[in-house]
Every structure is written in structure tokens, then in C-alpha cells.
Amino acid sequence: MSPGEDVLFWVLAPLMVLVSFGLLVARKAVHVAICMVFVMIGFAVLYIALEAPFLGVVQIVVYTGAVMMLFLFVLMLVGVDASSSLVETIRGQRWIGVILALGLGVILSGVVVQTVFPPAVGLAEANSVTNPVGLARVLMSDYVLAMEVVGIVLITAAVSALVLTHKRRLTPARGQKEIADAKVAALPQGGRLTPLAAPGVYAQNNAMDTPALDPQGRPIAESVSRVLRIRGQQREATDVLLGEHGLVERTSTVAEPEGSAPDEEER
Amino acid sequence: MSIFTETPGVPGIAADFSQDNGWTYLVKAVLIIVFLLTSVLIAIWFERRVVARMQLRPGPNVHGPLGLLQSLADAMKLLLKEDITVKAADKFVYLLAPMIAVFCALLTFAVIPFGPEVTIPFTDYSTPAQLTDFPVAVLYILACASLGVYGIVLGGWSSGSTYPLLGSVRSTAQVISYELAMGLSLVTVFIMAGSMSTSQIVDSQQSLWWFLPLLPAFVVYVISMIGETNRLPFDLPEAEGELVSGFMTEYSSMKFAWFFLAEYINMINVSAVATTLFLGGWRAPWPLSAINDGMFNEGWWPILWFLVKMWALLFMFVWVRGTLLRMRYDQFMKLGWKILIPVALGWLVLVAVAQGLRQFADVDTQTFLVVSGVVAIVLVAVIWFWPDASKKPEPETGDDEPEEFDAFADGFPVPPLPGQKLPPSARRRRVVAAESGAAHAVDTEEENRG
Known part of the structure; x- marks a missing residue:
């Protein structure tokens, strides 16, 4: 060394x-x-x-x-928060484990302490044709049968894992074209080509439960999640809009208290 | 350090490090790091300028001449930004991940030969323009690349957030599948060169660069090197449209800069490996190499050729980014497993058989090349002109019996498909009737109204 x-x-x-x-x-x-x-x-x-x-x-x-x-x-x-539980499943498991580990440690250290390593020989000859070439010669001549057998066993294992986990497809695969065709075919029955509209975004409100408005200003019911609609938890677009109108009034009264009267009459 | 200094003439490598001592190694290592860091600054500027050119806009052109100092300004900005550690993060791993990424990216250039022996000016001290080399140098490069992925994977996991996790899961799958194809394509070079040491591989390309005889392997390597560095069209781990920015979503300031740095160094790494293994390394291109008895293959010139080839490959990276769209994830996996790996494997078997024939049957190299070239051309021709059994019947049946055309299929007006004919229009029939007899026409029209 x-x-x-x-x-x-x-x-x-x-x-x-x-x-x-x-x-x-x-x-x-x-x-x-x-x-x-x-x-x-x-x-x-x-x-x-x-x-x-x-x-x-x-x-x-x-x-x-x-x-x-x-x-x-x-x-x-x-996941990042998962950690293994420390509850013993077998009673006294921990102590048995400690005792067995100590025993193994004693045996191992006894063996290691007693062993006397003879000086290494033959490294220079083995590596004389460079390490990878020397290794290749040993593996591909002396142990070629063992290598091939190991290779076959590994490939068999890989292929059998594939076979065991393989599921035959029961229905034909639905690709992009099939999905598009099905959408067009469903149009007369009230289907739609586009994705559903996203929930509405208002000056004061940007939540899942408020419907979006269509170009005519009518609320689109489908823009709120179906679950919220069934639970009756969606908010009315009119409530949101009224709230915003109220806000406009309040700010205008704060900003110019004298000239607020004609404004309110106008509304 | 001492392992290498004590065994100067390592068998199996072409470069001679016998004159090197600890100080030489230190100076070379520092030079390599300086080279990599400045190259990254230039590569960022280069990429932005070239992509801008391809998109018909000027790109960064304000700071410094031609905007060259733009990336320096960006680096300063990243340094001075607030460093945020998200609350859900696993603090230690969160900090460790970008370090792993950069550290592993810096390792590769230790075995890349910039040139042959160079003499330090004003002295007669000569040393290879390469930090070190050993008989398994290219495997070492693969090992560093596979360790570098841990940075991405752990970074995504430790952020404690959904998109980064998805990004890192994607990157794991991507790297495992693309490293196979990459490794297989490199093995063909090992077989031809008879060595895994980088200086030996460059040495074996004296007459012919490997990208020509090993073209399929080169193509597979180029595709998988883009996948390996997470670049467009394979940048699925950080797909902006899908995953915000993938594994580095929760990173900011200097930690983000480290990931950024690692990505660009990795680009430079894989380009340098492709140059060394397939494009002749530091060797001058053909007409130049013949000038003045190989003058351009000696001294400091080869470093220029090496850099030119490396930057040509970097240009290709930018070109690909400016041209191609991001692939869908399943298409990407299909490409890796069903096309690249089988092609690389088949090519590997072919090369192994050919090399075995050459070595054991004692065939002359020139006759071998000619015969294999002829066989390849014949094969391609046969495949090209082979009557395609699966495709032919379809158009014939289409021609023979024109299909019934339903102009209102599924209740919507539709145009005819190829092979179908529009039925004569009802209005046209009326016009024909009008021409045939005026009296009749008046009658029919009245009938129609009635």
C-alpha cells in the first residue's frame, strides 16, 4: 500500500x-x-x-x-412526509434483534481479528494487459459457460416478469382520432367539441364556485365543477356582480362625497 | 492523486502522463473548471442569440459587445436574489441535490482529451492536453452522468410539491431508458477501437472517424444525448406547459442557478464525448490534416479543432431546440424502448459479428469494408423496392368499388373522401330540366310552388 x-x-x-x-x-x-x-x-x-x-x-x-x-x-x-412506523409487530422483536445482531458482531469480529492475510500476489500479471482486457480474458475463456448461464437466467427472469405482468387489452385502444370522432358524433345529442369553460374570474372573486359568463353575459352552469353543483355549493354570478356594484358605489361615495347624489340617481 | 503519479506508463492508454506531477494535475483541473464556467456563460449567450436569429428577432444585444455580457448580468441577478427554502421541503436533501448535479457535471471533463502532447511555451515541459485517462475512461463518463441524475431526482422529491415530484419521476424513467441506448451505441465504438480509454479511441481514428462506419450508432447517440440532457424535444422533466418547470419549480436564487449551470455543463459534456468518440476528437478535418505533413495535428492546433467540433454539436442542440416541438410522454418512451434500443442492440450485434469475422477469419480491412458496403447497399435497395404486402390491397379495394357517399353522415354536411364521388346536386338537376323544355319547366316550377 x-x-x-x-x-x-x-x-x-x-x-x-x-x-x-x-x-x-x-x-x-x-x-x-x-x-x-x-x-x-x-x-x-x-x-x-x-x-x-x-x-x-x-x-x-x-x-x-x-x-x-x-x-x-x-x-x-x-412522498416526502412518509416515514416508517416504530410499532413492534412481534412482541419483544427489538430485543431479539439486538441480541442476534450482537452475536453476529462477535462472530464476525472474531473471524476478522483471527484472519491473517497473506501478501497479495499476481496483481501485476493480472493487470499487465490492462484491467478490463485481463478481466475479459478470464470471464470469456475460463468462465464463459457460467457467464452465459447467468445471462440466460437473467433474461428469463426479465421476460417472465414481463409475461406475468402483461395484460391483454380487452377493448381497442382509443387514440386521438377515435376520441375526436366520438366527440363529433355526440354533437347532435348535446355533446361538445371544446373543453368545459373555466370558472369565472371577477374583479373581486376568482374561485372554483363562481360560474363564468358567456359573451351575452349569461352565466355558464357547466363552468362550475359538477360536484359543487350537485352539493348546491356554487355561488350565483348575480351575487358576485351585485357585490362588485356595491363596491363601486362605496368607493365613489368615499372619493367624492359631494357629487355622489346625482350618480346614485343615475343608477 | 498518488495512484496516478506512481504508475506513469499505464498500459492501455495512448496519452503519456509520465512527466506530470501533482502541480500539473492541479493546474489542469483549475483550467478545466475555468473553461467549463466560461463556456457555460458563452453557451447561454450563444443559444439565446442563435434561437433569436431563427425566430427573426435580435436576441440579447444591449449589455456589452453583441450582448456578450448578458449572461454575466443574469448570473449576478441570480446570485443576489432571495434564496427561498419552501416549508414542505426536506432541508438537507433540498440543499444537497443541486450540489450533486453540478459536482457530477464537472467530473466528465477530467478524461476528455483536448489535444495530444503540448509543450508549455518558453519551456521544454510537455504534457498531454488532458487531465487524466485510464483504461475505462468512457465508462467513468457514463458513471458520472448516471450519478448526476440523482441531483434532479432528489431535487424534485425533496421539494415536497407535486409538480417537482412528477418531474423527477419522469426524469428517472427517461434517464434509465435513454442511458441503455446511449451505452449500447458507445459499446460499438469500444469494439471498433478496441479500448475504452479516450486517448486510445482518438488514436484509433487516425484514418477514419467512427461516425462514418458507425453511422447508426452515432445517430442513436445523438438522439439519446439530447434525451440525457433534458433538452427540447425531450425536456419532459421540466416541461413548462405541463409541470411549471418540473424538478426545479421550488428552487430559486443560487440553488436554481446550480441546476441551470449543471444543465449547460452537461450539454457541453455530451458534445465533447460525441466529438471524442465519433468525430475524431482533436484531429483536424480531412483536407487540413493532409497539409504540411500533419502540421495541424500537432502542438496547440488540435485544441482548436476540438472546440470547433464541440461547438458545432452545441449549435445542433440549439438548432434542434429552435426546430422541434416537445414530444408527448408516451411517444417519447416508445421512441426510446421500441426504436432506439432495438436499433442500437441490432447494430451492436452486427458490429460484433463483423469485427469477429475481421479478426478470426483474417480478412483484409479494405476488402471487408467494400464487401460490407455492397451488402449494405443491396439490403437497403431490397428493402426499398420490396413489394409492401400490408399496404397495397387498401387503395385497390378503394379504386374497385367506390363507396356509397353519404353527404350528411351523422347529420352534418361532409365533403367526399378520396375515392368517393359527390352525387349530382339537386339544384343542378333542376337546371338541366329547365334547359330541356321551357314549357315543362314552367309547369314544374308551378307544381313546386303549389
Whole structure:
């Protein structure tokens, strides 16, 4: 190990351990995913430092770039406020978990402490034709059968997932043309070509429950949501307009109190 | 740092970094960042001017000569604006996301070769015009691009708002599907060049740039690079008409500026990658490369060719934006999965078979190229002139029996479709009757009135 590699390891390894604790502690699923991504990138950097650049980069492209991204895709749909509940479903689950984890920790640390690594040999020969080429030669000659089998198994899994989730279409697909034709055909029965009018916008009022006015000044009933109409919660356009007239009167009386009398007579 | 300085002559890369030390790397890295930031300022101005030209208006022309300082003024404005953090946001991730986007965008240029060995003026110190290179450099570029998407995805999620979330979900799907096509098209270049190191790939394009023999892969790459950078016609994650501005709706001030910066740096990145992998990198175009025994392929000249090619691709980005409309989301996904990926995959198999033939059957390169060219032309001709079984019957049946024309189909007056004939008009029949006999005509008219 060169000193640079040492420094890299001792900076990165504690950070990775800290962040992987975040995996246990974080409440939100997306935070867990971010911790996971950080640990994966840390691994990739360590692989590259150990002269396995192909493995390191592929780790990021495949696991971080594709697999974690798919996970995140699903997690995001849970929403920003969702966090997992801490209610125990099995009684005493937490304590059993702690005891088992401690046992596993003891066994692992015992094994790791006892292991003595022999000095690494053969790295220079393995990487003499550059790392990707050396790897390709091993995979495509010594382990070609295993590679092909894994490939076939993966493709089978992907295709079977497609087959299992495939639904045959029961009715013909309704495209843009079919929808337009149906709209025209429905015209004699009182259908319409255009979308429904939006609710009305007035000087003082801009809400879902006020109908819009058509060019003749009559309120359009359909411009208010059907739900509000059925509940009887829509406001009358006349109320809104009267309120605005009243406002005009009030402001005019405030502005010029003397000349207000003839104005009111006019109205 | 030390890993690279200690292994100077890395096998599998063409550039020689043996003279470089830590200071060289530092200077190169700073130069690259300065280059990227100024390029972004110029790219914004360039895009606005060119799009304006295409839309017959002047574009920014007030600040500085030709309006060149406009983007600087905009950057200052963004810096000084109020920085808003929305209440529903996940504060940490909200801040982290734009950083991820910019950081990953800056990484790509580490392995892009601007030129071959250059000698620093007034010294005899020579170094490659490239920060670093290693045997899997192009995969590293793909890795950085796929990490950069996390910025967009997390930014949209952490805003705690509907439109940004929709934008980021779209961008996830978009990137996953378009990166496949992009990766497959790059693999064909790896197969032909026999390497994934950028300097080696440029080295392999001495006689022929890969975009010619690998034209389908180049086309797929260009389409998917526009998708990858979320540019029109593929800017669905930030579609203004549908999602306000997608994943960056809730961002303001400097955080927004970071996303903006990342988008433009990514445009420059993918253009540089296309230049390096398909357009010969820093190599001079053909007639120039022959002048004076390859004078233009040495020293500082190649940086000019590299920049010219890169800006040509950036111009294409702007041109596409000025020409095409945004696609609908389902059409976009169909294009990615049903056209681009199968084409890229099929082309990859073809190239692999061809390269295998060349290597194992020991065919001469020239005969191979001629034979494959002839085969390609014959194939295209056969496909072109093949009688189309599915299309022909339709017009024939239309010609044979003209359909009954209903002038009031569904109760509305309609024009005849091709192949249908208007029935003689009732008024015309009356005119004919009038001409045939005046006395009769008077009678009939009276009858009509009666």
C-alpha cells in the first residue's frame, strides 16, 4: 500500500461506516437510499484504489446508476412526509434483534481479528494487459459457460416478469382520432367539441364556485365543477356582480362625497 | 492523486502522463473548471442569440459587445436574489441535490482529451492536453452522468410539491431508458477501437472517424444525448406547459442557478464525448490534416479543432431546440424502448459479428469494408423496392368499388373522401330540366310552388 492509498482508505472507511449507520437510524426511506448510494460510491472508489478500475466503475454504472435509481423511483412515490412506523409487530422483536445482531458482531469480529492475510500476489500479471482486457480474458475463456448461464437466467427472469405482468387489452385502444370522432358524433345529442369553460374570474372573486359568463353575459352552469353543483355549493354570478356594484358605489361615495347624489340617481 | 503519479506508463492508454506531477494535475483541473464556467456563460449567450436569429428577432444585444455580457448580468441577478427554502421541503436533501448535479457535471471533463502532447511555451515541459485517462475512461463518463441524475431526482422529491415530484419521476424513467441506448451505441465504438480509454479511441481514428462506419450508432447517440440532457424535444422533466418547470419549480436564487449551470455543463459534456468518440476528437478535418505533413495535428492546433467540433454539436442542440416541438410522454418512451434500443442492440450485434469475422477469419480491412458496403447497399435497395404486402390491397379495394357517399353522415354536411364521388346536386338537376323544355319547366316550377 502506498501512503496515498492509506490516506484514502482511512478517510473513506470511517465515513462509509458512519453513513451506513445512517442506514439503520434514518426514518425516511429516501434518506436510507442516499446513505446507500454514498456507501456504494465509497466502495467504487476503494475498488479503483485497489487497481480494479473496471469493477469500480461498473459498480457505479450498474448498482448506483440503475438499480438504486429504480429503488428510488419506487420510494419517491411514497412522498416526502412518509416515514416508517416504530410499532413492534412481534412482541419483544427489538430485543431479539439486538441480541442476534450482537452475536453476529462477535462472530464476525472474531473471524476478522483471527484472519491473517497473506501478501497479495499476481496483481501485476493480472493487470499487465490492462484491467478490463485481463478481466475479459478470464470471464470469456475460463468462465464463459457460467457467464452465459447467468445471462440466460437473467433474461428469463426479465421476460417472465414481463409475461406475468402483461395484460391483454380487452377493448381497442382509443387514440386521438377515435376520441375526436366520438366527440363529433355526440354533437347532435348535446355533446361538445371544446373543453368545459373555466370558472369565472371577477374583479373581486376568482374561485372554483363562481360560474363564468358567456359573451351575452349569461352565466355558464357547466363552468362550475359538477360536484359543487350537485352539493348546491356554487355561488350565483348575480351575487358576485351585485357585490362588485356595491363596491363601486362605496368607493365613489368615499372619493367624492359631494357629487355622489346625482350618480346614485343615475343608477 | 498518488495512484496516478506512481504508475506513469499505464498500459492501455495512448496519452503519456509520465512527466506530470501533482502541480500539473492541479493546474489542469483549475483550467478545466475555468473553461467549463466560461463556456457555460458563452453557451447561454450563444443559444439565446442563435434561437433569436431563427425566430427573426435580435436576441440579447444591449449589455456589452453583441450582448456578450448578458449572461454575466443574469448570473449576478441570480446570485443576489432571495434564496427561498419552501416549508414542505426536506432541508438537507433540498440543499444537497443541486450540489450533486453540478459536482457530477464537472467530473466528465477530467478524461476528455483536448489535444495530444503540448509543450508549455518558453519551456521544454510537455504534457498531454488532458487531465487524466485510464483504461475505462468512457465508462467513468457514463458513471458520472448516471450519478448526476440523482441531483434532479432528489431535487424534485425533496421539494415536497407535486409538480417537482412528477418531474423527477419522469426524469428517472427517461434517464434509465435513454442511458441503455446511449451505452449500447458507445459499446460499438469500444469494439471498433478496441479500448475504452479516450486517448486510445482518438488514436484509433487516425484514418477514419467512427461516425462514418458507425453511422447508426452515432445517430442513436445523438438522439439519446439530447434525451440525457433534458433538452427540447425531450425536456419532459421540466416541461413548462405541463409541470411549471418540473424538478426545479421550488428552487430559486443560487440553488436554481446550480441546476441551470449543471444543465449547460452537461450539454457541453455530451458534445465533447460525441466529438471524442465519433468525430475524431482533436484531429483536424480531412483536407487540413493532409497539409504540411500533419502540421495541424500537432502542438496547440488540435485544441482548436476540438472546440470547433464541440461547438458545432452545441449549435445542433440549439438548432434542434429552435426546430422541434416537445414530444408527448408516451411517444417519447416508445421512441426510446421500441426504436432506439432495438436499433442500437441490432447494430451492436452486427458490429460484433463483423469485427469477429475481421479478426478470426483474417480478412483484409479494405476488402471487408467494400464487401460490407455492397451488402449494405443491396439490403437497403431490397428493402426499398420490396413489394409492401400490408399496404397495397387498401387503395385497390378503394379504386374497385367506390363507396356509397353519404353527404350528411351523422347529420352534418361532409365533403367526399378520396375515392368517393359527390352525387349530382339537386339544384343542378333542376337546371338541366329547365334547359330541356321551357314549357315543362314552367309547369314544374308551378307544381313546386303549389
